[in-house]
Amino acid sequence: MNFDFQHCIRCTICVENCPVFRVNPDFPGPKQSGPDSQRFRCDGETSVDQWIGLCSQCKRCEVACPYGVNPAEIILREQLNYGKKHFRAPVSRLFSNVYYLGNLTSLLAPLANKLVSVKFVRRIMAFFGISEYLNFPPYRFHAMERSWPWKGSSKRARKVAFFYGCYLNYNRPDIGRKIRDLFASMGFRVILPRQVCCGLPALGNGDLATARRLANRNAAILAQYIDRGYDVLYACTSCGLMLTRDYPGMLDIEAGKKIAENTYNIHEYILKLLDEGLLDLNFKAVAAKIAYHIPCHLRALGIGYPAARLLERIPGLDIAVLDDMCCGLAGTYGFKKKNQETSFKLGVIAAQALKETAADCIMADCGACRLQLSQLSGMPARDPAEILFESLNNVVNSSKR
Numbered sequence: 001m002n003f004d005f006q007h008c009i010r011c012t013i014c015v016e017n018c019p020v021f022r023v024n025p026d027f028p029g030p031k032q033s034g035p036d037s038q039r040f041r042c043d044g045e046t047s048v049d050q051w052i053g054l055c056s057q058c059k060r061c062e063v064a065c066p067y068g069v070n071p072a073e074i075i076l077r078e079q080l081n082y083g084k085k086h087f088r089a090p091v092s093r094l095f096s097n098v099y100y101l102g103n104l105t106s107l108l109a110p111l112a113n114k115l116v117s118v119k120f121v122r123r124i125m126a127f128f129g130i131s132e133y134l135n136f137p138p139y140r141f142h143a144m145e146r147s148w149p150w151k152g153s154s155k156r157a158r159k160v161a162f163f164y165g166c167y168l169n170y171n172r173p174d175i176g177r178k179i180r181d182l183f184a185s186m187g188f189r190v191i192l193p194r195q196v197c198c199g200l201p202a203l204g205n206g207d208l209a210t211a212r213r214l215a216n217r218n219a220a221i222l223a224q225y226i227d228r229g230y231d232v233l234y235a236c237t238s239c240g241l242m243l244t245r246d247y248p249g250m251l252d253i254e255a256g257k258k259i260a261e262n263t264y265n266i267h268e269y270i271l272k273l274l275d276e277g278l279l280d281l282n283f284k285a286v287a288a289k290i291a292y293h294i295p296c297h298l299r300a301l302g303i304g305y306p307a308a309r310l311l312e313r314i315p316g317l318d319i320a321v322l323d324d325m326c327c328g329l330a331g332t333y334g335f336k337k338k339n340q341e342t343s344f345k346l347g348v349i350a351a352q353a354l355k356e357t358a359a360d361c362i363m364a365d366c367g368a369c370r371l372q373l374s375q376l377s378g379m380p381a382r383d384p385a386e387i388l389f390e391s392l393n394n395v396v397n398s399s400k401r
């Protein structure tokens with residue numbers, strides 16, 4: 001048993017920072033679900049706290065706690081424990097395996113996209129526990145995994161392996177290819193390593209075995225690249241949190257520490273090279289006002305807001321940073337009917353704040369945040385890499401494959 005909970009002094013700062021507690025009266029918040037209840041839990045005993053599944057794993061409580069207690073991790077461990085008996089509804093099983101689902105949906109993309117937009121089909125999905133308020137993001141046949149797997153000569157000194165994750169893979173491969181081509185144009189050898197889902201959806205749906213299996217497959221490949229002198233890059237902040245924190249931590253993956261030490265957010269990586277004088281970029285003006293929604297998992301990474309720091313070098317760009325709201329979707333959490341109301345309420349609060357900035361568009365590093373906030377605000381949403389690409393497109397051309 002992890003004894004971190006004993007450091008809790010019951011200050012309730014985490015409760016103040018919990019978005020789910022704010023809108024869902026059935027959830028007692030991180031203090032009670034985490035350290036308070038942990039005092040009465042025993043190893044090997046299954047929790048009877050049904051509300052344990054209401055936590056979205058946004059990790060805001062952990063960022064807020066001044067005493068180093070990790071309420072979200074205590075709750076996650078209990079979700080997994082609880083999951084053995086109670087947390088395995090068909091919808092959770094489905095979302096645990098969302099990678100395989102994405103694989104199939106991408107192959108059947110035009111047909112699958114049409115099907116999930118039909119009302120009758122949505123009703124059937126709702127019967128099986130899938131929420132109805134959000135449109136599914138379209139899947140693309142030309143996924144990242146079917147894109148050209150490398151760019152730049154193998155003789156180049158700087159080498160990066162890009163972990164693009166499921167969202168860029170199946171839903172927005174155009175952004176993934178821009179990132180690949182951007183790094184190639186900056187003089188890197190870029191590899192798109194063979195990869196599967198980072199494992200986060202499985203972990204968040206109570207399926208530790210699947211999360212470990214996926215993580216082990218990724219770790220084996222990424223570790224080989226690291227041994228050959230590659231740094232690993234990620235764009236999705238939730239994938240980044242898995243690779244750098246949960247692989248060596250919760251999942252206890254053999255090469256986890258090596259991966260964590262050699263893995264970087266793409267913007268963090270570019271900034272590091274600029275700061276070290278190893279890169280010289282000529283930013284072209286982009287005239288736009290942008291409302292930057294900071295994803296919860298970017299805050300949890302503890303690397304600051306590198307995209308904001310990088311993009312502030314672009315002339316003409318006006319960025320308003322909003323970092324005190326959760327979008328509410330939290331990956332597959334908001335796609336479950338039982339969380340629909342919570343997810344929707346949080347999304348509406350965040351969308352309203354974004355609209356009040358009167359910006360031209362929303363920006364967020366996380367595809368799920370963009371999906372939720374764009375649909376609820378009616379504003380277009382972009383990945384920071386798209387704006388970076390636009391500014392640097394005088395030197396970069398993206399290819400279709």
Ligand code: SF4
Pocket residue numbers: 007008009010011012013014015030031035064065066067068069070071
């Ligand atoms: S977990 Fe941390 S923030 Fe929450 S009540 Fe305990 S000490 Fe305070």
Ligand code: SF4
Pocket residue numbers: 017018019020021029030054055056057058059060061062071072075
């Ligand atoms: S992870 Fe997020 S939803 Fe869960 S208890 Fe912490 S702040 Fe609340």
